[in-house]
Amino acid sequence: xxxxxxxxxxxxxxxxxxxKHYLGAFKTVPEGTAYGPPxxxxxxxxxxxxxxLTDLFKGLGLKSGMTFSFHHHLRNGDQVVxxxxxxxxxxxxxxxxxxxxxxxxxxxPMIGHIKSGVVTSLRTSGVYGPLAxxxxxxxxxxxxxxxxxxxxxRSLKSGELKVDVAxxxxxxxxxxxxxSGAVGKSACGSLGYAFGDAxxxxxxxxxxxxxxxxxxxxxxxxxxxVDHVVLxxxxxxxxxxxxxxxxxxxxxxGLVIADLAAKAIKASGxxxxxxxxxxxxxxxxxxAAHYVGQMMREAKVKGSFALGGITGYMVDxxxxxxxGNLYDVQSFDLESxxxxxxxxxxxxxxxxxxxxxxxxGCLVNDLDAVILGATEIDIDFNVNAITGSDGVLMGxxxxxxxxxxxxxxxxxxxxLLRSRLPIVVDRVITATTPGETVDVLVTEYGLAVNPSRPDxxxxxxxxxxxxxxxxxxxxxxxxxxxxxxxxxxxxxxxALVEYRDGTIIDTVRAAGQ
Amino acid sequence: MKSxxxxxxxxxxxxxxxxxxxxxxxxxLRVDLESIVEKQYGQAIRKTITDTLKTLxxxxxxxxxxxxxxxxxxxxxxxxxxxxxADIVQRREDQP
Numbered sequence: 027x028x029x030x031x032x033x034x035x036x037x038x039x040x041x042x043x044x045x046k047h048y049l050g051a052f053k054t055v056p057e058g059t060a061y062g063p064p065x066x067x068x069x070x071x072x073x074x075x076x077x078x079l080t081d082l083f084k085g086l087g088l089k090s091g092m093t094f095s096f097h098h099h100l101r102n103g104d105q106v107v108x109x110x111x112x113x114x115x116x117x118x119x120x121x122x123x124x125x126x127x128x129x130x131x132x133x134x135p136m137i138g139h140i141k142s143g144v145v146t147s148l149r150t151s152g153v154y155g156p157l158a159x160x161x162x163x164x165x166x167x168x169x170x171x172x173x174x175x176x177x178x179x180r181s182l183k184s185g186e187l188k189v190d191v192a193x194x195x196x197x198x199x200x201x202x203x204x205x206s207g208a209v210g211k212s213a214c215g216s217l218g219y220a221f222g223d224a225x226x227x228x229x230x231x232x233x234x235x236x237x238x239x240x241x242x243x244x245x246x247x248x249x250x251x252v253d254h255v256v257l258x259x260x261x262x263x264x265x266x267x268x269x270x271x272x273x274x275x276x277x278x279x280g281l282v283i284a285d286l287a288a289k290a291i292k293a294s295g296x297x298x299x300x301x302x303x304x305x306x307x308x309x310x311x312x313x314a315a316h317y318v319g320q321m322m323r324e325a326k327v328k329g330s331f332a333l334g335g336i337t338g339y340m341v342d343x344x345x346x347x348x349x350g351n352l353y354d355v356q357s358f359d360l361e362s363x364x365x366x367x368x369x370x371x372x373x374x375x376x377x378x379x380x381x382x383x384x385x386x387g388c389l390v391n392d393l394d395a396v397i398l399g400a401t402e403i404d405i406d407f408n409v410n411a412i413t414g415s416d417g418v419l420m421g422x423x424x425x426x427x428x429x430x431x432x433x434x435x436x437x438x439x440x441x442l443l444r445s446r447l448p449i450v451v452d453r454v455i456t457a458t459t460p461g462e463t464v465d466v467l468v469t470e471y472g473l474a475v476n477p478s479r480p481d482x483x484x485x486x487x488x489x490x491x492x493x494x495x496x497x498x499x500x501x502x503x504x505x506x507x508x509x510x511x512x513x514x515x516x517x518x519x520x521a522l523v524e525y526r527d528g529t530i531i532d533t534v535r536a537a538g539q
Numbered sequence: 540m541k542s543x544x545x546x547x548x549x550x551x552x553x554x555x556x557x558x559x560x561x562x563x564x565x566x567x568l569r570v571d572l573e574s575i576v577e578k579q580y581g582q583a584i585r586k587t588i589t590d591t592l593k594t595l596x597x598x599x600x601x602x603x604x605x606x607x608x609x610x611x612x613x614x615x616x617x618x619x620x621x622x623x624x625a626d627i628v629q630r631r632e633d634q635p
Contacts, residue, residue: 416578445554445608446576507610510579 031408031457033532039519041147041168048529051431051463056384061185063226066253075201076256079113079233086229086254088114091121092190095227097220098128099195099207099356102154103266106195106233108135109258115144123147125187127178127219127377128422131155132266140165149187151175152412152422161520162418164536170521172412172458172534175355176381176388176428177526179222183384186528192227194220194247195261199234203252204245207357207374208367210236212261214268215357215366216336217246221376224251235261246374269359274316274339275309279470283439284310286491287397287468288317293489294435294482296394297321301329303349304390304429305397307337307358310439314397315339322348333380333389334425336372341365344372353389355380355425381428383526390425390432397437398426401444402454405496407461407476409438410454412523415447417515417537423458427526430463435482442469447510448503450474450496455515457532458523467496474499543600547625550609550617557584557609559617561625564601568592574606587614595619595628 029035029047038044046054068074076082094114096107107126112135114122120143126133127150134156139145147168153161161170173181181187194217197210207217212235224230224247231254232247241249261267275281287310291297303318305311316339322329329349332340336354338361344352345365352372357363365372381390390396401421402410409430414420430436440449450467465482467474472492475483486493494502517536525531543563550558570585588602591614602618609617622628 415576443608443610446580446610447608508580508583510576511582513578 029531031460031531033457035530035533039169039522042171042522046529048525048531051460054527054529056184060183061188061226063228073201074203074253074255076254079109079256079258080117082231082254082256083113083117088119088191090119093123093125093188095125095189095192095223096127097194097217097223098126098130099214099217099219100212100262100267102130102132103262103264104130104132104195105260105262106193107133110193111136111139111144115139115142120144121146125149125189127151128424129153129157132262133157137165149173151178151424153419154421158419159538162536162538164518164520166520169519171524172423172521173524174381174423174427174526175219175377175425176383176390177524177528179376179378179382180384180526180528182222182226183382184528189223189227191229191231192220192223194224194230194232194252196232196234197261198236198238198242199232199255200238200240200242201255202240203232203249203255204242205232205247205252206242206245208246208363212236212264212267213363215363216354216374218355218375218380219377221247222378229253231256233258233261235259268357268363273309274313277309279441280310281313282470283441283468284313285317286473287314287437287439288321289489289491290437290466290468290473290486291318291395291435292321293485293491294395295485296435297325297327299328301327302331302333302392302394303329303396304332304334304393304433306399307335308399311397311399312337312339314439315343319343319348333393334429336362338362341369341372344369353380381425381432381526383428383431388432390429393429393433395435395437396429396433397439398430400438400440400449402449402451403438403440403467404451404454404461405500407464407467407496408454408457409459409464410456411458413456413534413537415455417455417513417535419521419534423523427459427463430459431526435466436464437466437468438464439468442471442499442503443507446507448500448507450500450503452500455513456523456534460531467499469499471499471502543622543625543627545625547621549620549624552605552607555608555610555613557604557606557614557617559621560603561621562601564599566599568598568600568602570602570604572604572606576606576608584614587611588618591615591618595622597622597627
C-alpha cells in the first residue's frame with residue numbers, strides 16, 4: 027500500500043512477514059509489557075572463562091538458526107564479527123541471524139558466510155563497503171532490516187529482536203565479566219550500543235584481548251550482566267578503531283555551509299544558556315560546531331550538553347567550559363576515548379538513553395539543535411541517509427531519524443550537487459527520516475526552511491540570511507547540472523527501512539550490478 | 540574530413556572533473572565514456588561531447604572520457620583543451 031509518506035510498501039514481505047505501516051513520526055505508540063530474557067544464576071565458583079571461541083561455541087551448545095548480536099564501536103578496525111562467524115562456519119552452523127549495529131568494509135568476509143548459508147538475515151543501522159554493494163545486489167535470502175540507533179533498543183525491549191548470543195567486544199575485561207572500552211590496546215571508548223544487548227540476550231559473551239586482574243574498575247558493563255568471557259589474541263586493528271584526530275574541513279564550500287548552519291542556529295534563538303547540541307563527525311558538521319563554539323564564546327553562552335558520537339573537538343568544547351557535559355554513545359577518536367576517563371562530566375550512555383522513543387525519556391528529546399548530513403533530500407524535506415543517488419546502499423540511518431525527531435531544530439547540511447548529482451530532488455529514492463522532523467536545509471547557495479516552521483523562516487529573514495524556497499534550490503541544482511534521468515527500481519526488495527517506532531517507513535529494492 | 544594527428548589529453552580523475560583523451564580516427568565520431576553518473580547523465584555527457592566536436596567541424600575522432608561528475612562547462616573546457624594540445628583547435632594564447 028501507499029503509506030503516510032507516499033512510499034509504496036507491501037503489507038507482507040517474504041522473509042519478514044506482516045508489515046506494520048508507518049503512520050507519522052509520533053503516531054505509533056507502544057503496547058504491552060517489555061520482553062525479558064531468561065532469569066540467570068551464577069554459582070560462586072563457576073568459571074565464566076573460555077580460552078577461545080571454539081570452546082565457547084561447544085560449551086554453550088550454540089546451534090544453527092540462532093541470533094547473534096554485535097556492536098560497531100570498533101568500526102572499521104573490528105575483527106570480532108569475522109572471528110565469531112568464521113568459528114560458527116567451521117563448526118557447521120548455518121541459518122544464523124546477525125544483528126550488527128553498523129557494518130564496515132572490514133566486514134566484507136560476511137559476504138562469503140551469506141553465500142554459504144551460514145548467515146541468512148541481518149539487522150543493522152547502516153552498511154559501508156563491499157557488503158553494502160552485495161546486499162544491494164540481493165545476496166541475502168531475507169530482506170535486511172535497517173533500524174535507527176534508538177529503534178534498536180526499542181526492538182530489544184519489545185522482543186521483536188530476540189538475541190540468543192550477544193557478543194560484546196571488550197577492549198578490557200576481567201574473568202568475572204566486568205568490561206570497559208576506555209583502556210586496552212583496542213580501546214574504543216564508549217560501549218553504549220552494547221548495553222541493551224547485555225540486558226536482553228540469553229547468553230552475554232565478552233570477547234577481549236586484554237584480560238586484567240579482578241576487579242576491573244570502573245566497569246562500564248558489570249559482572250552481573252555478563253555470562254561468559256573469551257580471550258582472543260586481538261580484537262582488530264587499532265588504526266581502524268579510532269582515528270588520530272578528527273579535523274575540521276578546509277574545503278571552502280564545506281566552510282561556507284558550516285558558517286551558514288551556525289548562523290541559522292544563532293538566528294533561531296536557541297543559542298542561549300543551557301543550549302544542547304549534536305553534530306556528526308563529518309568535516310562540514312565539525313566545522314559548524316567550530317563556528318557555533320565561536321558564537322558561544324562571543325555571547326558568553328554556557329551550553330548544557332553535547333550528545334552523540336563524540337570527537338576530540340567536542341572534548342575541547344567541554345574542557346573550555348562551553349558545554350557542561352558530554353553524553354557519549356560512541357567515541358570517534360583517540361581524544362574522546364581518553365577524555366572519558368579524565369572528565370567525570372563526559373559520560374558513557376546506552377543507545378536506549380540516547381534515542382529509544384519508547385522509554386520514559388531519551389536524550390534526543392532534550393536536544394536544541396542537531397546538524398545532520400544527507401545523501402538526498404526531497405521537496406517535502408524527507409531525507410535519504412542510506413542509499414546513494416543510484417539506489418545502492420552506502421550509508422547509515424544511525425541516529426539520524428532519532429535526533430531529527432527529538433531536536434527543537436534539525437538542520438541538514440549538504441552541498442547542492444555531489445559529483446554532478448542534485449542533492450535536492452522531487453522524491454528521495456529511500457526515505458529514512460521523515461520531512462515532518464526536518465526543519466532546515468543548508469547548502470552553499472542558501473538555506474531552505476520547512477513550510478511547517480514559518481517561525482524559523484521569519485527569524486532567518488530578519489537575521490539577513492539567504493533564505494530560498496526548497497523548489498528554488500532544486501531548480502538551481504538542475505540549472506547547473508541538467509535534469510538527471512529518472513531511475514526506476516522494480517527489482518526484489520533487499521531491505522526494509524524501519525522507523526524508530528518499529529513501523530516500516532520504506533523499502534530498498536535491488537540496485538547496482 | 541577533419542581529425543587530429545596525434546593523441547592528446549586534458550583533465551584529471553578528481554571528483555567533479557573529467558579526463559579526456561583524443562586520438563586520430565577515420566570512422567566518424569566515437570565516444571568511449573566511463574562515468575560515475577552514467578545512469579543519470581551518460582547520454583547528456585555524450586551529447587555535450589559530440590555537439591562540441593560538431594560545432595568545431597570535427598568529423599572523425601576517437602574520444603576516451605573518464606568522468607567523475609563534471610558539469611557541462613568543465614566537459615567542454617577539457618575537450619577543447621585536449622583538442623588544442625592535439626593542434627586541432629587554436630590554443631587560446633595563439634588566438635588573435
